[in-house]
Amino acid sequence: MKENTADSITIPYVRQMRPYREWSPGIHYAQAQTMPTGKLNWRRLYDFELLYVSQGAAVTTMHDAAYPLQAGQMILLPPGVWHQNEVLSEPHAKFIGIHFDFLGEMDVQCEDDMVVNENHVQPRKFAVEAVSDEFSPLSDHLVYHPSPAVVEWMEQLIQEFSMRSPGYKLICKGLMLNILVSLLRTQMARRIAKSTPHGPQIAALMQAVEADPSHDWSSRSLASRANMHEDHLAKLFKRIAGKPPGEFVADIRHREARRLLRETEQTVMEIGQQVGYEDLHYFSRVFKRHEGISPREYRKLARML
Incomplete structure (x- = not known):
């Protein structure tokens, strides 16, 4: 106590x-x-x-x-x-x-x-x-x-x-x-976010991406959600998040894919769809570009360790 x-x-x-x-x-x-x-x-x-x-x-x-x-x-x-x-x-x-x-x-x-x-x-x-x-x-x-x-x-x-x-x-x-x-x-980044009137909007967008990575998070949809021009959103987003919107979304999807590969029995196709990639081959290429190995190889290695 x-x-x-x-x-x-x-x-x-x-x-x-x-x-x-x-x-x-x-x-x-x-x-x-x-x-x-x-x-x-x-x-x-x-x-x-x-x-x-x-x-x-x-x-x-x-x-x-x-x-x-x-x-x-x-x-x-x-x-x-x-x-x-x-x-x-x-x-x-x-x-x-x-x-x-x-x-x-x-x-x-x-x-x-x-x-x-x-x-x-x-x-x-x-x-x-x-x-x-x-x-x-x-x-x-x-x-x-x-x-x-x-x-x-x-x-x-x-x-x-x-x-x-x-x-x-x-x-x-x-x-x-x-x-x-x-x-x-x-x-x-927190201090910068507080110093700009758009900081809370960008923070809310980041949280939304984290909560639902499979959603259509194109630059256009993000800008529309924030009611901003795409170029203006991209500049603010990079200033606060440290990376452009597309890169941030890709990182969140990759992190979630890694977790699902380690912790679930879902197929690679199901995981790709769950994190926002409808095409299995595209998902595999993106994953390998980040990780250096395919999703199946990553799952096998993770379970060995």
Whole structure:
């Protein structure tokens, strides 16, 4: 049970201005998990955790506030902060969890090095958050809507961390740096979105694409939905989302196709149609261009791993 004390809403870790050349994230744990409906125990961490909901729904209670999480959303759990995770969806939800520190300063040998044992708290172990002049601290925003690229990097990181092939630590570090920079850029995009009167419209379009990737999301239909000229929409969309509308739609469809290939028994044709491609051959060509292998080969490889 969480203690109702002032410590539960303070920031017990340190933020330090550090140049990017000193950012050297250490990965302590990386795994995909399926959790049944219900509440987990209250806990605190020594390190940082990124918890991404790949399927289902959950809620995290932290700082005396509830943070609802739907599939496609991610929450940052900072060190030393009391929190409780709860799976809301029946019969379970699926997650990707990555524990890390920014500077590689932690020596993690077991779970007690990541999760605080309240009978033996070690304040010096709480990880440092690296910050820069260019971005606000990552922990200023706890809930993120990561891009398809970030999800793919997380999946690659899990594979490298699990297989532990020679050089895996270096690859994991590089993937984690990609993830961190992308999330920091998301903060910037949020500020840009708030600074333009069309920001909420673009954000709503992005959410609509995420919710129904099979819909006709041509530039014309997107512009019509936003009541804008196509060229104007494309410029605003790229400024806020970081990529043109067509590329954003393609990335969302590819991410969903990857998930369905891994997690369902649907045929490749059914999956292609479900993510917006009526033609099987075109879907296969697009998938191979993104992934380097065909949908069938991807499914076979994913199940081997």
